[in-house]
Amino acid sequence: MARLDNLIFKSLADAKAHFSEVVDTASNGQRDVVITKNGVPRAALISYEKYTKMLNFLSTAYELYLMDAGEKALGTQLEDIIEDSSED
Template identity: 40%
Template structure:
C-alpha cells in the first residue's frame, strides 16, 4: 500500500487508477499530511464487502470457528479424499 498526497493523486489520477487496478495495491490519499481516503480496485472492494457480510453472519462465524477447531484437531482431508467425496455426491 502506498501513500500519496491529494495533490499528487489529482495530478496523476489516471496513472494512480491504472496502478491500483493493475496491481491491486491500495493507495492512501492524504490532505495536509492526514489520511482522508483510500483508493482500491473494485474487485478488492467487492471482496471486502463479501468478507464483511460473511463475518456479520453469526452462523457463518460459527461454521468457520468449528472448521478451524477441526483443522487444529487434525481433522483434515487430502485431495484424493475430497475428490472421492465430491464424486459420491454427484451420483
C-alpha cells in the same frame, strides 16, 4: 490488513494531477493508494475486486454475528456494527 510496504501514499494534489495513473496503480490489485491531505491519510483507493471481496467478507461475518448473537442482534444493521468499531 494491507502491509505498509504495499501501500503508496499520494498527496491529494498529486493524486488529482495524476488521477489516471493512481487509478491504474490501484486497479491492478498489486498496491493500494492512500491519499493524504496535509500529510494526514484521508482516503484509500483499492481495486474493485478487493472492494467486492471485502463486502462479501463483511456480509458473511455479519451473518455469522447474527447467528451467534441471536435475539440481542435483532434490529442491528451491519452499518451499526461498522460505525461502532470505527469509534475506537
